[in-house]
Amino acid sequence: MTATTIGTLRLGTRASQLATTQSQAVADAITAASGVPVELVHISTEGDRSSVAIAQLGGTGVFVTAIRQALLEGTVDVAVHSYKDLPTLPEPGLTIAAVPPREDPRDALVARDGLTLGELPAGARVGTGAPRRVAQLRALGLxxxxxxxxxxxxTRMARVVPGDLDAVVLARAGLSRLGRLSAVTETLDPLQVLPAPAQGALAVECRGNDERTRQLLAALDDAATRACVVAERTTLAALEAGCSAPVAAYAEVAEGEDGPELFLRASVTALDGSDGVRGSITGPPPEAERLGRELAAELLDRGAAELMAASR
Structure with a gap:
C-alpha cells in the first residue's frame, strides 16, 4: 500500500512528552513500512486534566477514553496508548491492530547518590504513583x-535531587523512550518488584471497520509481545482488577524443548505489604489467554480476592 492509495493518517495521542515520543515512534514506523505520512493530533484526557491521584479517579480508562471517542467519531484514524492504561474489556467498534515490540517492562529506581533499593536507609522516602509498586515495596520489609x-x-525525578524524596520508582520503558536511562540507579529484578500487566508495551488502535488502516498497521505487530500482553492482561481481567489494583503480571517468550514457550508470573499484594500471593505457569504462546485465566484462578484460590478487597 502506498501514500497514493491512502491519505495522511491522523494519529491521536496525549500531549505529554512521553506520549508524543511514543506516538512519533509509531508514526515513523508506519511511514517507514508504507510510505503513508502520519500527523499527530494532541488530545486532552481526564487523567491529564486532573491533579487527583489516578486511583481516586477510578483508574481505568482515564488516559484513553477521550482518545477512543475521537477515534470512534472519525476525528483521528489511529490511536497509540500505553497498553497498561487500557481497560481490560474491549471497546466496541475499535480493534488493537498492532502491538509493536515492547521496551524492557521492568521498574527502575532513580535514587540520590547512586543508591540501590537495598542501600537506601530505613525511613528513606520513596515516591511512586502505583498501588502495585506501593504494595510490593512495602512487602520487601526494608x-x-x-x-x-x-x-x-x-517532574517525578526532580523530586529526588535536590527534592524532598530519596528515590522514585518509574517504568524503565518510559525512561528509555525519553533518553533518561542515565538517571537509573537500579533496574529492579522482577523477583523483588514484578511489573504491571502490559508495562512497556504500546497498543495501536483503529476502527474495526477501517480495513485499509488495519492492514497498514499489521506490519507493526510483534507476535511474541502480543502473546505476552494477552497473557498478562487476561490474568488482570480474570482477577476482575482494574489498572490501579495492586496486581502484577509479567510474561516472557523463550525457546523451549518443543519450540517457543510462554512463561507467565503474576502476584497480588496487600497494599500495606503484609501479605501476598504469587504464582507462575508455562505453556505455548498461542494459548496465552488460557494461561492467564488459569493463573488468575490459582491466585483467587489462594486468597487474591480478599487481598484486593482490603486494598480498596
Whole structure:
C-alpha cells in the first residue's frame, strides 16, 4: 500500500512528552513500512486534566477514553496508548491492530547518590504513583516510607535531587523512550518488584471497520509481545482488577524443548505489604489467554480476592 492509495493518517495521542515520543515512534514506523505520512493530533484526557491521584479517579480508562471517542467519531484514524492504561474489556467498534515490540517492562529506581533499593536507609522516602509498586515495596520489609506522587517523568525525578524524596520508582520503558536511562540507579529484578500487566508495551488502535488502516498497521505487530500482553492482561481481567489494583503480571517468550514457550508470573499484594500471593505457569504462546485465566484462578484460590478487597 502506498501514500497514493491512502491519505495522511491522523494519529491521536496525549500531549505529554512521553506520549508524543511514543506516538512519533509509531508514526515513523508506519511511514517507514508504507510510505503513508502520519500527523499527530494532541488530545486532552481526564487523567491529564486532573491533579487527583489516578486511583481516586477510578483508574481505568482515564488516559484513553477521550482518545477512543475521537477515534470512534472519525476525528483521528489511529490511536497509540500505553497498553497498561487500557481497560481490560474491549471497546466496541475499535480493534488493537498492532502491538509493536515492547521496551524492557521492568521498574527502575532513580535514587540520590547512586543508591540501590537495598542501600537506601530505613525511613528513606520513596515516591511512586502505583498501588502495585506501593504494595510490593512495602512487602520487601526494608522500612521505607512510600510516598504517593503524580506528574510526568521529569517532574517525578526532580523530586529526588535536590527534592524532598530519596528515590522514585518509574517504568524503565518510559525512561528509555525519553533518553533518561542515565538517571537509573537500579533496574529492579522482577523477583523483588514484578511489573504491571502490559508495562512497556504500546497498543495501536483503529476502527474495526477501517480495513485499509488495519492492514497498514499489521506490519507493526510483534507476535511474541502480543502473546505476552494477552497473557498478562487476561490474568488482570480474570482477577476482575482494574489498572490501579495492586496486581502484577509479567510474561516472557523463550525457546523451549518443543519450540517457543510462554512463561507467565503474576502476584497480588496487600497494599500495606503484609501479605501476598504469587504464582507462575508455562505453556505455548498461542494459548496465552488460557494461561492467564488459569493463573488468575490459582491466585483467587489462594486468597487474591480478599487481598484486593482490603486494598480498596
Amino acid at each position: 522500612g521505607l516510607e512510600v510516598v504517593p506522587i503524580r506528574g510526568n517523568v521529569d
